[in-house]
Structures are given as structure tokens and as C-alpha cells.
Amino acid sequence: MLTGSTISAIATPQGRGGIGIIRLSGPLALSITQTLCATKTSFTPRHAYFQHWYDANHETIDHGLTLYFKGPNSYTGEDTVELQGHGSPLLLRALFERTLELGCRAAEPGEFTRRAVEHGKIDLSQAEAVVACIDAATLRAARQAQKQLDGAFGRRIHQYMDDLTSVVAHVEACLDFPEDEVPSLFYDQLRKRVELELIQPMRAQLKSQLGERLFEGATVAIVGEPNVGKSSLLNALSGRDRAIVTDIAGTTRDVLEVDFEIHGIPIRLADTAGLRHSDDVVEQEGVRRAKIAAESADLVIFVADAARPETWDAKAHFSDLHCDMFIMNKMDKASIDLPVGFVPLSIKGDIGLQSIVDTIGAQLGDIDLADEGAMITSARHRTAMATSLESIEKGLSMLGREEMIDLTAMEWRRAWSALGEILGIGDVEFILDKVFSEFCIGK
Ligand SMILES: Nc1nc2c(ncn2[C@@H]2O[C@H](COP(=O)(O)OP(=O)(O)OP(=O)(O)O)[C@@H](O)[C@H]2O)c(=O)[nH]1
Numbered sequence: 001m002l003t004g005s006t007i008s009a010i011a012t013p014q015g016r017g018g019i020g021i022i023r024l025s026g027p028l029a030l031s032i033t034q035t036l037c038a039t040k041t042s043f044t045p046r047h048a049y050f051q052h053w054y055d056a057n058h059e060t061i062d063h064g065l066t067l068y069f070k071g072p073n074s075y076t077g078e079d080t081v082e083l084q085g086h087g088s089p090l091l092l093r094a095l096f097e098r099t100l101e102l103g104c105r106a107a108e109p110g111e112f113t114r115r116a117v118e119h120g121k122i123d124l125s126q127a128e129a130v131v132a133c134i135d136a137a138t139l140r141a142a143r144q145a146q147k148q149l150d151g152a153f154g155r156r157i158h159q160y161m162d163d164l165t166s167v168v169a170h171v172e173a174c175l176d177f178p179e180d181e182v183p184s185l186f187y188d189q190l191r192k193r194v195e196l197e198l199i200q201p202m203r204a205q206l207k208s209q210l211g212e213r214l215f216e217g218a219t220v221a222i223v224g225e226p227n228v229g230k231s232s233l234l235n236a237l238s239g240r241d242r243a244i245v246t247d248i249a250g251t252t253r254d255v256l257e258v259d260f261e262i263h264g265i266p267i268r269l270a271d272t273a274g275l276r277h278s279d280d281v282v283e284q285e286g287v288r289r290a291k292i293a294a295e296s297a298d299l300v301i302f303v304a305d306a307a308r309p310e311t312w313d314a315k316a317h318f319s320d321l322h323c324d325m326f327i328m329n330k331m332d333k334a335s336i337d338l339p340v341g342f343v344p345l346s347i348k349g350d351i352g353l354q355s356i357v358d359t360i361g362a363q364l365g366d367i368d369l370a371d372e373g374a375m376i377t378s379a380r381h382r383t384a385m386a387t388s389l390e391s392i393e394k395g396l397s398m399l400g401r402e403e404m405i406d407l408t409a410m411e412w413r414r415a416w417s418a419l420g421e422i423l424g425i426g427d428v429e430f431i432l433d434k435v436f437s438e439f440c441i442g443k
């Protein structure tokens, strides 16, 4: 039994630091701590005690603050102790091993949080938010994870599940009546309700990919003919002087990547060699790599030079090149009628950069969302919600036909279970195993 044992882990990251924390959780947490501190003190929960922690020979291993949280008022819902000592890897290891000697078991990755889920302190989507919060690469992503951790997303899923329970009850009530006794108005109302309370909001949630983007980030490639200003754009967007810029066509050969963020979305921006036919083997290889970078990017930006119309055709060199955004650079150099689909820019003249930043954000899904707290932030949630929506729609299509009514109820129960997987409700041991394998030790 997972929850029967008392677990221990070094909760702070590896390496030296100001403070290092060991965390214990389980029924023996307090008594093991008393032995460790060689005291009979009954620790008052949530009070800090300055203590020495001793080894088997009564030698001090380290000293620091001992904090006791009495279950269920703790992170895990069990008796929990935190030993806040010095951030010395050596001392932490010795202290940790001492807790094992005294009866603890080494915690598995994420086991503290798993116990919190198993004791109903948080739901599974909140547990995932804990990792997301730790791993977030931008402040906006971290804020989004915090919202999920606060339970906004989980509450929304609960609401859907309650709605499903209610509509299933209505459908099952129909089973008790012969068909002609159920007025068609009843079905119409039920249909409207399912449409409004479930299908529409779920579709809206599934439509936005911003939540996943905030955590997974996006790769963006800049392509175009030589000398159009691709490297200048990379430097301008990232705010760093990373790529060499010269007026010699064919300056960039290698794919050069820079990490930064746009609208809180982590971006890996790739500058590439100018696309043209060349006899130079180095340049040929650069062009080949540029094409590969474009093919694997989430977003491809094509840059053209306003003063050179021969650079405006994105398909001139690769007819199968797919571009998502078209930028007309060097607008300071020529007054032209902007071809359809192009966004104007002058890096030299410092015109249009902000609107390009916003367009990239929008292309990556950052459009006004009514309710950011309900954003889907992981592939696991997306799959579960899509499965659920499919069942709801299938059930709805059969509603009103007497011989199908129990099939409708079955589909909607299925939809309920799919949503339950998001929160860790139902028989979901395998889901817990998978989710928590991605955690770090001590969380
Ligand atoms: N007038 C003007 N010149 C620009 C602008 N943007 C870039 N340039 C100049 O255009 C030249 C080429 O810029 P790069 O950024 O090196 O162009 P590139 O597309 O990376 O070129 P390759 O690496 O050769 O493919 C440089 O001399 C830049 O200073 C602009 O908005 N206006």
C-alpha cells in the first residue's frame, strides 16, 4: 500500500545551496523526527523548532528548522515533516539516509503530490499544474499553471460532469415511459441544454491551442531570399545582436537559433540561409538546412525586400514551401503597393516590428479568450476532452429515438468517464502512474 508507508526525499534541487530540505510524509513522520532529534518534544503543528538531527551514534548530522504539519492539514493530507538544513549535498544525503534507517522509504518521483491526490487534497489536473508551474519557461505560462493549480480548470470539468450526470438522469427517466408519453418538447429542451452547457463551451475550449503553446513553446523559422533582412529580423525580434548582418548576399549559412518569448509563449526562432540556387557547396548545404528548418517549424515567416520584387515569390525556389506569414521588409527603401497578404516592415526605419510581434502571437493562438483559466494546457487533457465531446455528440444524435435511448445514456456516461480521467476520478491507476512518472523527486 502506497499510503501506508512513510516516505522521505531530498526536496531541494541537487547541488549546493543556502538551504536544503528533506521532506517526510506518512504515519511515522512525527515519531521518526522525534528519534532523529533525540527528543520527546511533541511538535506543535506549523511551529518552527530549531533542532539538531543525530545519527545512530548520537553525532550531529546537521541542524536547522523542523516543521511539523499534522494530517490532514498538510500538503499530502498525511502527517508531514520538513527538515530545513544546510544546502550541502553531503549532509542532505546523510540526513536522508538516516531517515531511511529509521523506517522511511525513499519517495518515488511525484509521490508527495500523488498522495495529495489520493487523499483528495487536490485533483489530478491540479497535480499536473504543480509540474507545469515548476517547468514553466515564461511568467505567463507559470501564471496559467497557477490558475490551474487554484482549481479553475478542474471546477469547469466538474461542472461538465455534473451537467452530464443530470442529463443522463433525465434520459434514464424516459426509459420508464413508453415513447408516445414523452413529449417531444422534453427532448428539444434536453438537446438545447446539452448544446449550450456542454458542446459549445467544450468546443470553444478545444479550439484554442494557446494553453499548450505556453508550455510546449513554438518553433518559428525565418526564410526568404538572400539579403532581404532575415538575420536583421531575428536580431530585432529577440532584442539581441546574435546573427551577423552584412549587405553581402549569402551571409548566413548555418541555421542559427535564439530562444526568447513572444506574448509569454516560449519561442525558438531560427534564422536560415537565403534561398537561392548556388554553385557554392557551403551555401547549397545552408539552403538545404533552411528548408528542413522550415519544414519542421510550427510557424514559417517569409521575408521579402520591398525594393526587389524578384524576392517576393515565396515559391520561387521550393514550390512546396509552406509559409504562414509574409513580411515585406525595407519599406523605407521603396514606395510600393503592398502585395496581398504581406505585412509591412522596416527594420532600419524601426517601423512595424510591434505589429509583427503581435501577428506572430496571434498566429500561435494568442487571440482574446473569454476565460483563460479554463484553457487546456496539456495533450492529455485535450485527448480526454475530445473523446468526451465525441461521445456527447454521438449520444445527442441518437436522442429522441426510443430504441436508442439507452445508447444515448451509455454514450453520455462514457463522456463523463473521459472527463473523470482529467481529474483522476474513477479507475485510473494507470493514468496516475503515467502522470507522476514525469514528476521530480520530493514533490
Ligand atoms: N534599408 C534597409 N535595409 C535593411 C533593412 N533590414 C535589413 N537591412 C539591410 O539589409 C542587408 C541584409 O540584411 P541581413 O539581415 O543580413 O539579410 P539576410 O536576409 O539575413 O541575408 P542573408 O544572410 O545573406 O540571406 C543589411 O545590410 C541590412 O542592414 C531595412 O529595413 N531597411
Ligand SMILES: [Mg+2]
Pocket: 230, 231, 232, 243, 244, 251, 252, 271, 272, 274
Ligand atoms: Mg542572414
